[in-house]
Amino acid sequence: MNKIKSSTLLKTLSYIFLFLGLIIILIPFYLTIITAFKSSQESSLNFFAFPHSLYWDNFLGVFKKANYFMYFKNSAIITVTSVCFILLFIPMCAYGIARNMKEKYYNFIYVYLLAGIFVPFQVIMVPLVKYLSKLGMTNIPGLIIMHITLASSQGVFLLVNYIRTIPRDMEEAAAIDGCTTFKAYYKIVVPLMKPMLATILVMNALWVWNDFQMPLLILNQSPDIWTLPLFQFNFKSQYTYDYNMAFASYLIAMVPVMIVYASAQKYIVSGLTQGAVKS
Amino acid sequence: MQEGKSVRNHRKIRKSSKVMFLFTLPTVVLYTTFFIITMMVGVYYSFTNWNGISKKYKMVGLKNYITVLSDKRFGKAMGFNIIYTILLVAFVVLISLLIAMALNKVTRLSTLFRSVFFIPAVISMVTVGLIWNELFYRAVPFLGQLLGIGWLQTSLLGNPKTAMFAILIVNLWQGCAIPTVLFLAGLQSVPSDLLESAMIDGANSWQRFRSVTIPYLIPVLNMVVITQVKSGLTVFDYIKVMTNGGPGQSTEAIGLLIFRHAINEGKFSRSVAESMILFLIVGIVSAVTLRFTSKKQVGE
Numbered sequence: 001m002n003k004i005k006s007s008t009l010l011k012t013l014s015y016i017f018l019f020l021g022l023i024i025i026l027i028p029f030y031l032t033i034i035t036a037f038k039s040s041q042e043s044s045l046n047f048f049a050f051p052h053s054l055y056w057d058n059f060l061g062v063f064k065k066a067n068y069f070m071y072f073k074n075s076a077i078i079t080v081t082s083v084c085f086i087l088l089f090i091p092m093c094a095y096g097i098a099r100n101m102k103e104k105y106y107n108f109i110y111v112y113l114l115a116g117i118f119v120p121f122q123v124i125m126v127p128l129v130k131y132l133s134k135l136g137m138t139n140i141p142g143l144i145i146m147h148i149t150l151a152s153s154q155g156v157f158l159l160v161n162y163i164r165t166i167p168r169d170m171e172e173a174a175a176i177d178g179c180t181t182f183k184a185y186y187k188i189v190v191p192l193m194k195p196m197l198a199t200i201l202v203m204n205a206l207w208v209w210n211d212f213q214m215p216l217l218i219l220n221q222s223p224d225i226w227t228l229p230l231f232q233f234n235f236k237s238q239y240t241y242d243y244n245m246a247f248a249s250y251l252i253a254m255v256p257v258m259i260v261y262a263s264a265q266k267y268i269v270s271g272l273t274q275g276a277v278k279s
Numbered sequence: 280m281q282e283g284k285s286v287r288n289h290r291k292i293r294k295s296s297k298v299m300f301l302f303t304l305p306t307v308v309l310y311t312t313f314f315i316i317t318m319m320v321g322v323y324y325s326f327t328n329w330n331g332i333s334k335k336y337k338m339v340g341l342k343n344y345i346t347v348l349s350d351k352r353f354g355k356a357m358g359f360n361i362i363y364t365i366l367l368v369a370f371v372v373l374i375s376l377l378i379a380m381a382l383n384k385v386t387r388l389s390t391l392f393r394s395v396f397f398i399p400a401v402i403s404m405v406t407v408g409l410i411w412n413e414l415f416y417r418a419v420p421f422l423g424q425l426l427g428i429g430w431l432q433t434s435l436l437g438n439p440k441t442a443m444f445a446i447l448i449v450n451l452w453q454g455c456a457i458p459t460v461l462f463l464a465g466l467q468s469v470p471s472d473l474l475e476s477a478m479i480d481g482a483n484s485w486q487r488f489r490s491v492t493i494p495y496l497i498p499v500l501n502m503v504v505i506t507q508v509k510s511g512l513t514v515f516d517y518i519k520v521m522t523n524g525g526p527g528q529s530t531e532a533i534g535l536l537i538f539r540h541a542i543n544e545g546k547f548s549r550s551v552a553e554s555m556i557l558f559l560i561v562g563i564v565s566a567v568t569l570r571f572t573s574k575k576q577v578g579e
Contacts, residue, residue, distance in 0.1 A: 006484070014381035018392050021378055024452070025395055028410050031418060047417050093306035096299040105300070109307055116314055118565060120513045122534045123558040124314065126541040126550050127321035130331065131313075149313040152306045181298040210403030212516045217542075229405040233520060236409055243413055250406050261401045269397055273460045 036248040043244055058248035062235075065245075068252060070224070071231040078140060078227060079208045082147040086204050090152055091193060094159030095185055099168070110160065116153030121213060129217050140225050143218050147208050155200050158275070162196040163189065202271025209257065228253050324551045331547030343552035353553060355528065356536045357560075359443065363532065364511030366447055367454070371507050372500065375455040379462035393460075400456035408520035411449040412436065415521075436522055439529035446517050446530060454510070458503045465499035466492065505568055512561050533557050 035043055036058055038051045062068055093113075100106040132142050166189065174184045190197075212229045219225045226234065235249050261268055325343055329336035347353050382392060399407065415434045423431025430438075435445035469492050477487045515534035518524065524531035524539065531539075533553065540550035 010484075011384055014384040017377065017381045018385065018388075022392065022395055025399065027418075028407075028414060028452075029398075031414060032410055035413075047421065089305040089309070092302040096302035100296070100299055106303070109303060113306070113310060116310065118562055119314075119318070119558060120509065120561050122513055122515065122537055123554045124317045124321060126537060126547065126554055127324060128317050129541070130324075130547075131317050131320050145309065146313060149309045152310050156306065175295070181295040185302075206401060210405075212403065212405045212519075216519075229403050232403075232405050232409060236412075236520075243417070246409070246413065250410050253406055254402055257401050257403075258398075261398065265394055265397075268401060269393075269460060272400055273457055273464070 032247050032251055032254075035244055036251045038244055040242065040244050058245045059252065061242070061245045062249045062252060066231060066235055066249070068231070068249075071226050071228050072256070074140065074225055075209060075228040078144055078147070079205055082144045082151075082208045083201060083205050085144070085148045086151045086155060087197060087201060089148065090155035090200070091159055091190070091197065092185070093152070094156050095163055095189055097156065098160045098163035099171075101164075110156070113153055113156045116150075117157065121150070125213065125217060132218060138218050138221070140219070143214060146214055146218070147204075147211070150214075151200075151204050151207075154275070155204070158200065159193065159196055162193060166192050198267055199271045199274045202268050203275040206257075206268075206272070321551045322555065324548050325555050327548050329548045330545045331541065332545065336548070339548075343549050344556070346549060347552050347556060352528065352531070353533075353536065356531050356533045359529075359531065360512050360514070360533050363443060363447065363514060364508055367450060367511040367514075368504055368507045370447070370451055371454055371458055372503060374451060375458035375503070376462050376496075378455065378459045379466055382459070382463055383466045393463075396459055397456050399453040402453070404453065404516035405520050407453050408449060408517045411445075411452070412521045415445055437526060439526045442522055442526060442530045446514075446521060449517055449521070450514070454507070458507075461499045461503060462496065465496045469495045501569075505565060508564055508568055509561060512557070512564065 031048070034049075034051055035047070037054050037056075039055050039057070042051065042055070093109075097106045097110045101110070128146070129138070132138050132146075135142075137145070170188050171184045174188060175181070179187075210229060211227075212233070215227045215230045216233070219227065219230060220234075223234070232249060232253050236246055326338055326340060327336045328339045328342070378396065382389060382396075385392070415436045420432050420434060423433075430441065435441040435448075473491050474487055477491050482490070513534055514532050515538070518530055518532055518535050519538070522530045524535050534557075537550045537553050537557070540546040540553065
């Protein structure tokens with residue numbers, strides 16, 4: 001009897017705790033949405049109240065004063081291109097390493113690539129700017145190349161360990177039947193790697209889309225090539241007086257990711273957590 | 280016949296290993312050109328007195344490192360990062376473990392809780408920082424007035440004493456999402472028959488938690504600690520967006536100091552030396568935490 005009581009008590013406490021958490025997580029979203037739909041007079045009357053009517057001028061202001069669609073396009077191009085190349089190059093490299101671990105070259109490049117995991121971005125941040133500008137690469141292609149480069153350590157690590165759990169039998173059988181190495185990789189190994197490729201896709205797509213430090217260093221000098229996070233950062237410093245419009249800009253910037261999260265939640269949660277477990 | 284086949288196989292193997300080599304090439308070339316060389320360029324500049332702009336500079340040996348290590352501003356930034364990291368690790372572990380345990384207890388609405396608690400993980404730190412920045416100015420002081428708490432009535436970000444905690448709150452709001460899912464998976468990996476038999480043996484819930492559940496959580500705990508240590512020592516986005524190091528220099532973390540020295544203050548070579556010291560610290564701390572946490576696991 002006592003035990004049952006204490007277990008219901010624990011359950012009730014859990015619910016109270018979780019609801020509290022829910023409120024803490026949701027309040028910033030609630031305030032962002034209502035403030036984005038209010039005029040500044042209405043907000044100054046009561047910051048927390050629900051808007052009387054939907055006030056769209058903030059959004060119009062954001063679209064008019066800043067070229068939101070251009071920043072969206074820049075972010076989209078950078079994310080899609082980076083992720084495509086990440087999914088092309090890194091699995092190939094990991095496959096080569098995983099199947100030839102005993103050879104000196106592959107063993108060396110495995111350790112060589114893994115070493116990058118321990119280097120925080122801030123270590124290369126400063127020389128990177130000088131180096132890229134010397135190469136004339138402080139532009140969108142330069143940023144894409146840096147994303148591919150910085151994704152390689154973790155990607156190779158995750159994929160090499162995954163490929164080693166896939167038996168070689170099928171590739172060997174295919175090779176005896178006259179299948180080329182590339183075809184065996186493409187037709188047999190890639191389909192078997194799909195779960196891990198999904199993890200890599202999710203992790204890197206979110207990282208590239210949300211990245212701030214690298215665009216700040218590489219792209220900040222010319223507004224035409226800003227990404228969405230850069231746009232938000234700069235927009236805020238330009239329009240500090242109009243915070244309703246600022247909130248509208250945060251809301252618009254969140255919408256794409258939220259749509260993706262709502263439609264592929266399962267993959268995103270498992271992708272992000274698996275990536276964290278194994279790095 | 281036999282010989283011919285083996286020759287053909289040899290040829291195939293040689294061809295295959297050539298393809299395998301080509302497979303690794305793009306990644307290795309990119310990594311070498313844009314990561315390793317960049318780092319070596321950094322090491323080189325850290326021994327010069329280049330300001331980032333001038334045409335001429337000369338080698339100065341270890342002078343930059345000596346300057347950095349005796350620099351009060353660097354010491355202060357380091358202190359900020361150390362305190363921030365300790366608080367971040369402690370609170371992330373505590374909060375996400377509590378949420379995970381609560382989630383593990385409830386059945387109804389658990390999907391809703393889980394999807395909502397994970398949302399912060401997908402939004403950019405910039406958006407989160409900017410939203411909270413406004414909330415600290417407009418919403419939190421109102422709460423302070425309502426509750427009659429004096430120190431809440433002005434923005435936490437505007438006060439040098441509380442600014443770090445304001446940044447920490449924002450970091451926790453976003454940073455607990457992934458650890459929570461990890462801890463929940465850890466809790467669900469505890470075999471229920473083990474818990475039941477402990478219950479039959481008369482262990483109370485605390486004893487069960489300590490001797491049955493915790494050993495199963497240690498791998499997750501290790502990982503959460505390591506990732507949070509790294510993120511605490513390299514915190515940048517929130518600070519750049521919310522306080523830009525201020526008020527005064529009270530929230531000037533190492534990452535921001537490096538950025539400022541390099542980009543705004545023309546102390547290029549010195550900032551590179553700072554980043555090399557940061558590298559060393561992150562490396563040592565990661566190695567120590569890895570050692571410490573893996574020992575604990577064996578000890579269990």
